[in-house]
Amino acid sequence: MDRPGFVIEPIEAQPTAQSLASLVDSTRALARPPISNFRVAAVGVGSSGRIYVGVNLEFPGLPLHHSVHAEQFLVTNLLLNGETSLTSFAVSAAPCGHCRQFLQELRDSENIQILITSDNNEEFTSLSDFLPHRFGPLDLFPEGSLFLLETRNNGLSLTTRTRMNHGDEDENLRSNNGVVCNGHGPVVDDEKLKIAALEAANASHAPYSGSPSGVALVDCDGKVYKGSYMESAAFNPSLGPVQAALVAFVAGGGGGYDGIVGAVLVEKEGGPVRQEETARLLMRSISVKYAGDEVRTQVH
Amino acid sequence: MLLPLHSSVSLISLFPLYWNTQNIHPQPSFIPSLTKSPLTTTIFSLLQKKKKKDNKKLTMDLKMDQPRFVIPSTEAQLLAQSSGLSSVTDVLPTLVPTAQSLARPPISKFPVAAVGAGKSGRIFIGVNLEFPGLPFHHTIHAEQFLVANLLLNSEPSLVSFAVSAAPCGHCRQFLQELPNATDLKILITNQTNPNFSPLSQFLNHRFGPRDLLPDSVPLLLEPHNHGLSLPNKFNSNDSDLKLAVAALEAANASHAPYSASPSGVAVMDCEGKVYRGSYIESAAYNPSLGPLQAAIVAYVAGGGGGYERIVAAVLVEKESALVKQEHTARLLLNAISPSCDFKALICSPKNGE
Numbered sequence: 001m002d003r004p005g006f007v008i009e010p011i012e013a014q015p016t017a018q019s020l021a022s023l024v025d026s027t028r029a030l031a032r033p034p035i036s037n038f039r040v041a042a043v044g045v046g047s048s049g050r051i052y053v054g055v056n057l058e059f060p061g062l063p064l065h066h067s068v069h070a071e072q073f074l075v076t077n078l079l080l081n082g083e084t085s086l087t088s089f090a091v092s093a094a095p096c097g098h099c100r101q102f103l104q105e106l107r108d109s110e111n112i113q114i115l116i117t118s119d120n121n122e123e124f125t126s127l128s129d130f131l132p133h134r135f136g137p138l139d140l141f142p143e144g145s146l147f148l149l150e151t152r153n154n155g156l157s158l159t160t161r162t163r164m165n166h167g168d169e170d171e172n173l174r175s176n177n178g179v180v181c182n183g184h185g186p187v188v189d190d191e192k193l194k195i196a197a198l199e200a201a202n203a204s205h206a207p208y209s210g211s212p213s214g215v216a217l218v219d220c221d222g223k224v225y226k227g228s229y230m231e232s233a234a235f236n237p238s239l240g241p242v243q244a245a246l247v248a249f250v251a252g253g254g255g256g257y258d259g260i261v262g263a264v265l266v267e268k269e270g271g272p273v274r275q276e277e278t279a280r281l282l283m284r285s286i287s288v289k290y291a292g293d294e295v296r297t298q299v300h
Numbered sequence: 301m302l303l304p305l306h307s308s309v310s311l312i313s314l315f316p317l318y319w320n321t322q323n324i325h326p327q328p329s330f331i332p333s334l335t336k337s338p339l340t341t342t343i344f345s346l347l348q349k350k351k352k353k354d355n356k357k358l359t360m361d362l363k364m365d366q367p368r369f370v371i372p373s374t375e376a377q378l379l380a381q382s383s384g385l386s387s388v389t390d391v392l393p394t395l396v397p398t399a400q401s402l403a404r405p406p407i408s409k410f411p412v413a414a415v416g417a418g419k420s421g422r423i424f425i426g427v428n429l430e431f432p433g434l435p436f437h438h439t440i441h442a443e444q445f446l447v448a449n450l451l452l453n454s455e456p457s458l459v460s461f462a463v464s465a466a467p468c469g470h471c472r473q474f475l476q477e478l479p480n481a482t483d484l485k486i487l488i489t490n491q492t493n494p495n496f497s498p499l500s501q502f503l504n505h506r507f508g509p510r511d512l513l514p515d516s517v518p519l520l521l522e523p524h525n526h527g528l529s530l531p532n533k534f535n536s537n538d539s540d541l542k543l544a545v546a547a548l549e550a551a552n553a554s555h556a557p558y559s560a561s562p563s564g565v566a567v568m569d570c571e572g573k574v575y576r577g578s579y580i581e582s583a584a585y586n587p588s589l590g591p592l593q594a595a596i597v598a599y600v601a602g603g604g605g606g607y608e609r610i611v612a613a614v615l616v617e618k619e620s621a622l623v624k625q626e627h628t629a630r631l632l633l634n635a636i637s638p639s640c641d642f643k644a645l646i647c648s649p650k651n652g653e
Contacts, residue, residue, distance in 0.1 A: 035559060035622050036585075038512065063628050064559065064585035065437035096507040096584035097473025104469070116505070133488065133502065135468040140408065209407065209436070234468035235408075235436040236587065272407045272432040281627050 006030075006077055006251035008051040015045055017115050017122040020090035023051065024117045028092055031055035031070070032250070042070040044078070044089030052077045054089075057246060061285050065236070068243050071099040072230075075106070075148070076239065076247040079203070079228060084149050088113035088124060095130065102237040103127055104136040105148035105205065105230065137233045141207045148205045148230055154212045156201050156268060158194060190264070193218055196226040197266040200241065204228040208235065211271030215241040215279065217249055218262040225249040229267075229275065241265060242279045246286075257286040367402050369449055369601035373421030388417050389485070389496065392462035395423070396489045400464055403427035403442065404600070412442040416450070416461030424449045424458075429596065433635045437586070440597060443471040444580075444589050447478070447520070448597040451553070451578060456521055460485035460496055472503040474587040477520035477555065477580065481508065509583045513557050520555045520580060526562040528552055528616065528647040543568055543614040544645055546576040550591065551616040551647065554578035558585070561621035565595040565629060567640075568612040575599040579625070591615060592629040596636075607636035619646045 012019070023043040031039035035058040042054040054074025059066045068076075070091060078086055086106055094116050095103075103109050110128035128134070137147065146152050193216045200214025206229055213229040227244025242263070249260065265279045371379070376388045385391055395415045403411035407430040414426040426446025431438045440448075442463060450458055458478060466488050467475075475481055476499075485496040500506070509519055518524055528551055530544055543566045550564025558581050566576040577594025592615070599610065615629050626644040633640050 036512065058585070060622050061624050063437075063590060063625060064581065064588045064623055065590075067585045069584075069586070093511070094505045094507045097469035097471070097476070097503050098584050098586045099469070100472075100503075101469025130505065131469055131472075131503070133466045133491070135466045139465070140410065231436065232470075234441075234470050235430070235439045236441070236470045237468075238436045240435060240437075273435060274433050275435055277631050278435050278628075281631075 005253070006053045007081060008053070010045075010049050010051055013049070015051060017090065017124065020045075020051070020088075020115060021117045021122075023053070024090050024092050027053045027055060030250075031057070033058045034060055035064075038093075040070040040092050042074045042089050042091040042095075044074050045087045046078050046081070046083030047085040047087070048083060050081070050083070052081065052083070053251075055250070057243075057250065059282065059286060062282065066240075066243070066282055068239065068247060069096070069099050069102075071095055072102055072237075072239050072243075073247050073251075075102070076227065076230070076244050077251050079149055079230070079244075080248055080251065084151065086112055086149070088115070090115040090117055092117050094118075097131075098237045100127065100131040101135070101234045102232050102239070104131070104134055104234075105232055107147035107150065109136070110134075135234060137207070140233050145207055146205070152203065152205070154202045154204060154206075154268075156198060156212065156266070158198055158266070192224060193262060193264040194266065196224050197264040200226040200228040200245070201266040201268070204230065204241070206231045206273070208233060209271055209273040211268050211273040213241045213265065213267035213275050215245040215263060215265050217245045217260050219249070219254060219259045220261050221259075223252070223254075225252055225254065240278065240282070241267075241275055242282045260287045367603065369402075369425040370453055371423040376417075376421055376423045379423075388421060388423065389460050392417060392423070392460065393487055393489050393494060395425070396462050396464050399425045399427060402600075403429070405430045406432055410465075412464050414442040414446040414461050414463040414467075416446050417459045418450060418453075418455040419457035419459055420455055422453070422455065424453070424455065425601075426461075426597075427600070429593075429600065431632060431635055434632060438590075438593070438632055440589070440593050441468070441471050441474075443467055444474055444587075444593075445597050445601075447474070448577060448580065448589060448594045449601050451521060451555075451580065451594075452576075452598050452601070458484060458521070460487070462487040462489055462494075464489050466491075467502065469503070470587045472499065473507070473584045474580075474582050474589070475499055476503070476506055476508040476584075477582060479519040479522060481506075507584060509557070512583050517557050518555075524553050524555060524562075526552045526554070526556075527649045528562065528618065529650050530645065530647060534645070539568065539572065539612070540614070540643070542574055543612060544616070544643075546574050547614040547616040547645065548647060550576040550578040550595070554580065554591065556581045556623070558583060559621065559623040561618060561623035563591045563615065563617040563621075563623075563625050565591040565613060565615050565625075567592075567595045567599055567610045569599070569604055569609045570611050573602070573604075575602050575604060590628065590632075591617075591625055592632050608639075610637045610640050612641045613643075615642070615644045616647050617644070618648065 027041040028039040040056040054070040057068040112127040113124035196216035204212035206212040216226040225248035229241040399413035400411040412428040429440040482500040484499040546566035554562040563579040575598035579591040580589040
């Protein structure tokens, strides 16, 4: 039997607890947790009725805050596919507090229905029961602000010049126009990557710092994957832009991380949050073929 | 009392008041409204009592000194008694507003304080710290500061705490590392009718340490010793050695059962004072508190002042550890004290296990 992918067209109009639970069982194998070997899958229903899969990703050799939880993967997958809400999901283990907090970024999060498959019952419980007396977006941003997954455009645009990071210059960075090449794969159009990263930055949910960002990755086949930074009101549960792009990579059938040969980060300059050095650290850790051609671009 | 209470509170928020008085044991009679106003209790709690031999009338001296993040148990008891409160637990919420002024949240401007009671009877303070110019995962929450403060002071157990805003899910998860997590009592001071409720009500159906660890593995605040030692060929001058030994002790005390990657950091300020912090891991991974963060907690709690006064730092971690801290610690250090000297030391268990 073929394993399902990360986006599934529903067979029935309203997926049942049973069908979601069985999808959780079969998709846990897609998780990549080399540190814990504790595989988690979260399978959820978007506003369109389509079904999305999320799995956990861990990155050895780095602090644990780089980890991506299955629930975060699920939400990122929804954003990638233009879904504007998450109605319900089934997950193989009780969502941790970090995830219960991350989910607060969604509008009407209190009503998200959650099924924990390890409980062996078919009961959905509202997220509000899992995080009473919550701390959430409305504690920090005014009513009327956009929640995560709601359509937005941060209105950033690239400046005409590309500015490399100040401080120590990486000798692998090229300043020749428009071409990213690290000797491991086909020459990739830097412009295409930059545009994808900019699109991701413009879709990024960053109301607490005002520092939206996006990353675009390219694999050795030239396929581009993009991810948007998603902030949490509680700060620490925020999902970095590289992480979001890696979700797109894994969900897009990307294979091993060393298939990634290039990356571009776009972030707004001068904000209180800065991703560049951290993004570089993660990229170098996961892909030996990645030679540090990350270009940081100034945006307005 | 010559100053209105409100203006006194804002002064006291940063600096304790020194009372010149012939009587070092505070009596309800010399703070007339003590039993009635929680504000006077707050003022009292941060007092550093100073004995004067000469016979002076009650006056108030303002002396610039360090705010305190640990209140000894005898003083905590006195606080409760002189405020007419039945226990130290009841004192906790009254200390929260003043403690909030010790927070350092330049990004959100949302100061949070968590004031906790340890089993020893001591009171501990935690505040939130934010670091501009970095991703948000470097942030230290007040509840994490509180727990790191307990670990630093070898406090065996956190019984209860009062906090200025509802703990976020990240903190509710971090607190699961404590052995008594389900019973830990929490009061949220900005609620309409604040009362102490157990952590199990804030995070039911929890994911916790025992989902990943056997019963034999110690939990947070229980004794840990990873048996790491400094490399043989470690050549150093005195201050380097002092830092390295402190970082090693911190690493050996760290709680890292999920990755088997103990680590510790020691930082030194421009007066040569050393502060150390141990890495504290979370079963849910992301809420883990980095070793440099823990050392910064020690620095702030130790009255360290501005971060730029940190002149040297040492990280101790294991070679080929599943979780490596060096580059991330360097990033944070560069952001808060760019001219700080930083060394990362690889240490191994003594018998090469």
